[in-house]
Amino acid sequence: METKNIRIGDILINAGFIKEEQLQEALAYQKVDKSKRLGAILVDYGYVTEAQLLEALSKRLNVPVLDLKDTVIDLDAAGKIPQNIAFKYTLIPLAEDNNHLVVAMNDPLDFYAIEDLRLITNMNIDVVLAPREVILETIRKTYTEIEAKKAARAANKAVEGSSLSFVEDILTNEGDAPIVNLVNSVLLKGHNAGASDIHIEPFEKETMIRLRVDGLIVDYLTLANNLHQSLIARIKILSNLDIAERRVPQDGHFRIRIDGVEMNVRSSSIPTVYGEKMVMRFLSMNVPLDHAGQFGMNDQDYQKILQMLQSPHGVVYITGPTGSGKTTTLYMILEMLSQRNVNIATIEDPVERNLPKINQTQVNILAGLTFDVGLRSILRQDPDIIMVGETRDTETASIAVRSAITGHLVLSTLHTNDAVSAVVRLQDMGVEPYMVANSLTGVVAQRLVKKICPNCREAYAASEIEKELLGEPRLTTLYRGRGCHICNNTGYKGRTAIHEILAIDKTIRTLISRKEPIEDIYSYVEETGRLIPLRKSVSNLTIQGITSMEEFLKLSYYVE
Template sequence: MHDSSVSVHPSAATNVPHPLGNSKSLVTSVQLTAFDNDPVVKLVNSLLMQAVQLGVSDLHFEPDEQLYRVRFRIDGLLKQMTTLLLSLIAKVSARLKIMAQMDISERRLPQDGRIKLLTADNHTLDYRVSAIPTLFGEKIVLRVIDCADSLVDINELGLEQDQQQIFLQALHQPQGIVLITGPTGSGKTLSLYAGLKLLNTETTNISTVEDPVEINLSGVNQVSINPKIGLSFNTALKSFLRQDPDVIVIGEIRDLETADSAIRAAQTGHLVLSTLHTNSATETLARLHHMGVADFNIATAISLVVAQRLARRLCVHCKKRVDVPSHSLLQMGFLDSDLKQISDCDSTHSAIFEAMGCEHCTDGFDLLPSLNRGDSYS
């Protein structure tokens, strides 16, 4: 598989109507280079910039027998943005693969790449690119990595006060493993880097190994794995231990070898942060056990497991208050304790809000804040 990146520096502008509608806020000014006069180049660059304007997490270019559709994942939901001519399948795929420095002649095997985009206001955007061969052409998916928006403080994660305190206590321990878990797209990297941002001080030596490095963080020693030359998670971890580290970050624990190396690092006086694809905190412990990690090592090395999801939040600019009888909410499953927080003085009606839609959002919902579940384990 191929994995590389290329920088694109836009400078000239063109207006592209937004497929969601005619709202002025949804018509974006897309920056293009002076030599990008080819219609396919303009189309692709327009979609990339449009995705960032809308807070899109993933772009899907999907060929089918009858159409070539483009879908955006916004607020966790896939939405069809436009359909393209079937004749554009090969051209759009080639353009994306060129930008990601992938092999355009290879259409039979999956490939990975990366696109780095520098906007006119010096805002850096990354797109992680994945291409797979399908029956009617290559399907290409781009994951948007907004470096500026991906670095948040812990108090911006949406944690309850007691959850935040538990998280902070684990991060301030001199050793142990802190695991951020959840399915794909649940904001694990966001929470991981929030913790990393807190720990990144002049007195701390931090090394990370990732696949690939998603966010460049000044003051942190970041390594991207490269299986082609034998640079794996485990290889990097062994080298880190000879680099006098205080904190070690592993992008993801995928196998027993990496898990054992992480545990050895934690048991020898280092703080280790990592992620794991599991659905709950308790399932994380079972996953490590099934990998082959000894129960004794799990018990002594794991400091905290945080299982999280992303939840849609009503746009603060346009949400509309709706008064609903309290008994109706009780029938819907709300608890009396919930109603006390949202009820009016007469306690017969409760104030809730509904989505409306405005120039600041697409459908009444804001960007996805991290919602961390309460089944953390420590």
């Protein structure tokens, strides 16, 4: 199509859309603002509509006007033109065939634009017409899809050989495929890397996707920030959240199946200064629990907890900070107890894993089903063993204690730094000391400690201060991880649990019921050796070269 000698003003006058004096007025303005195209000036002046402009050009040049909303765009063809060029000239490549590139333009008489396209692509340019705003919107959408396709391709390299499907069918548009593939690849990568959480974080110039692996945040992907909102919208659709609401936090979940294993993904969004941040957490609903290694305990600790669980009634608490594996330990205990001829009921928020032969109830605050309400109802269900996901308030703590006194074995979690502190925590929550003394069977404090990566583990000479901190003056060698590709350059691979187990005996019950200072309980268990402190457990792992001095110092800070 030769356009160099065709003038848009003549076309519009011949079509009867404008008069000569209107054309001259627009040309006079163009001399002042040379950056503006004549057609745009005439539209701005109201002398002609964009539809009339396109109609006249279509008839004169014999090129069609396309509805881009119904046009499937070849992303490979669009990718031949940089996004900044597409915006500069208001055009979008649609398809390619036999060295011809079909391009939608708003101004097909822009000779310089067409020449630039020929130079960039070394192809013949075939022009079609489309409205300006529609082209601009299509540019934004198309190049977002191109970026998503590139990101998905990069993400796919790390997850080849794995398959993912959604338990519930999620309707998607064909144009959403690159974003859909990107989200799928991110979920697969997170699962295959053993991540507990996936963080999607918006910043000023980019979006970062990071994974929490073995308690550490590691970088995974950096994306162009124009992908961010589409990425968040896809996850919101999966989670049945409001995609239009970006001002307040939202929580949801969806279910996926990876390599035949079904799991729940909990999603949480929160607005930040650069957009919504999204965190997805994997909850492995049906993955078998690993009971090997006696819950990760040594023989002495394992026998202590077995003895606690032999009691037909009482409360056993698992304590520790968020992310210390408390719920996983509870689930392993429940699976072991379910082998007996007993009825087990739970009240949880959320239910993280489906357990056979166990009646699990999900907290639903909106419906009024809280921990204390659920616990009261469970007591009318003839249970032998009750698991309360978390003792959060006075009411729940009181009901749990009374349930234990009246003949039930109750398992729950608390947030305390060590085992003995659970006694103080219950009293602070308003439970009478005599009730704590009569109901409490035992407390298991737990932490997860990172293990040194076996691939990059190296020995070094222990310093005098390290020997002093570990209480081993004759120690000569300690170990650390250098960092390698196996461990994402963190120096750690995997985690192991350490425990501090307090079995409540007659003396401790007396100290609690008499409201003696907590220091008296600490002194008693230390003098009698009834409790091996967490600090001692991690010290042993450090000396054995299983974990590092860094982990020892971190845990020592938390428990002191």
